[in-house]
Structure formats: structure tokens, C-alpha cells
Amino acid sequence: MLSPFWGEFFGTMVLIILGSGVVAGVLLEKSKAQNAGWIVITAGWAFAVTLGVFTAKAFGSADAHLNPAVTLAFAIKSNSWHNVLPYFGAQFAGAFAGAIVTWLQYLPHWGETRNADLKLAVFSTGPAIRHPLGNVISEILGTLVLIVGIYAIFSRGTGGISAGMGPFLVGILVWAIGLSMGGTTGYAINPARYLGPRLAHALLPIAGKGSSDWRYAWVPVVAPLVGAAIAGWLLKGLP
Numbered sequence: 001m002l003s004p005f006w007g008e009f010f011g012t013m014v015l016i017i018l019g020s021g022v023v024a025g026v027l028l029e030k031s032k033a034q035n036a037g038w039i040v041i042t043a044g045w046a047f048a049v050t051l052g053v054f055t056a057k058a059f060g061s062a063d064a065h066l067n068p069a070v071t072l073a074f075a076i077k078s079n080s081w082h083n084v085l086p087y088f089g090a091q092f093a094g095a096f097a098g099a100i101v102t103w104l105q106y107l108p109h110w111g112e113t114r115n116a117d118l119k120l121a122v123f124s125t126g127p128a129i130r131h132p133l134g135n136v137i138s139e140i141l142g143t144l145v146l147i148v149g150i151y152a153i154f155s156r157g158t159g160g161i162s163a164g165m166g167p168f169l170v171g172i173l174v175w176a177i178g179l180s181m182g183g184t185t186g187y188a189i190n191p192a193r194y195l196g197p198r199l200a201h202a203l204l205p206i207a208g209k210g211s212s213d214w215r216y217a218w219v220p221v222v223a224p225l226v227g228a229a230i231a232g233w234l235l236k237g238l239p
Helices: 004-027 038-058 068-078 084-105 107-112 116-123 132-154 166-181 191-203 219-235
Strands: none
Touching (some): 004 038, 004 084, 004 116, 004 191, 038 166, 068 084, 068 132, 068 191, 084 107, 084 116, 084 191, 116 191, 132 166, 132 219, 191 219
């Protein structure tokens, strides 16, 4: 199962298992990590990205994008589109599978948690203040910083990085975005991370779940792709 498709699938699955898992640990009732807070969540997502990238590379994806926004941005930059649809499919499927694993991991905790909004938050991001324009701007800017940051990490202009350091630096980048920019919308910055788990929330027999809030769903899908397109255009022509 060594191929770019399976690399993206398993890498994204690990990303969601660890990322959604830390949210579940902090939010769900009777978890030993309950109420650990935002710092723990942002750190958990940073580590999830690092381990997801390593997993993707181990299973055959040299790119290790784990994110349709990253795939789109670098397709625009390089004008190379052959991996876009396979990567999109693998990333969404991996995110969906990762969400199922998270549900199973915390199986007895769903029934203990009365607040349906907290259960949804394990699977998908939501805005602190529901303001469509502000939420869109926030996700576009967060995605722009992500793409430009990834380019800067791997750019020759940095003088090169040691083998194996890239995933750690990308994890730090995601941690920084979460700490500095994530308080507005929960920093989806990844349509697969958002849409795959939200679909799992809608389909899984989660005890006491409420609405999957599909009215908001377009924001963390469309806005990161817009941010990615802008970033890809800005980086076009750079080495």
C-alpha cells in the first residue's frame, strides 16, 4: 500500500485521529483531559500535523499535503494538476476514516456528554462569533499564512533544512496559526479536515448528537480554497 494515494489517505487519517482526538479529550465529559484548554488543543493539532506528514511519507506520498488547500495552492504555483483529484479523494476519505476512529476511541463519553455542541466541535470547527464575512476572511488569511509558511520552510532561500526537520517545522507553523489566528473560527484551514469529520458526525450513531450545522459548512470549505488560490498565485514564478 505504498502510493501517493495511500500516503495521503493514511496521513490525513492520522491527522484527524490525533487532532479530533485532542479536542474530544478536552471537551467530552469524564475524560481525564477534560477542560485542559486551548493550549492543549492547539498543541495536539500541531503534533497531529507532524505525525500525519511522517505517516504520509512512510506510505508513499512524497508531497504529504494532507489538505486540499495545500494541494490546490501548489498545483496553481507549479501548473501541475495531475495529483489534484486523487489527493482530494484520499484526503477526504482519510479524514472521514479518522473521525470514525475518534468516535470509537471515546465511545462511552458521548452518552456522558449532554452538550450536543461540544460533540459537534470534536468533528468540525465553528465560529466564536457567527459573522459570515468575518469568518470567511479569517479562514482565507489563516490558509494564506499556512501556504506561505510551508513554502518558506522548504524554500531554498532558507538555506535548506535537515532531512526530517520539515514535518516538525510545519507542525510549529500550524501551532502558531492556532495560537495567533485560531480563536475566531477554530482555524479549519483544511477542507478535508472539516468536511470529512462533519459528514461522519452526520452519519454515525453518536449518542445524543444534535444538528451537524450544515448552514456553516460552506465557510471552512470554500474560504480555505480561496486562500489557497490566492497563495498559489502569489507564489507563482518563485523557485
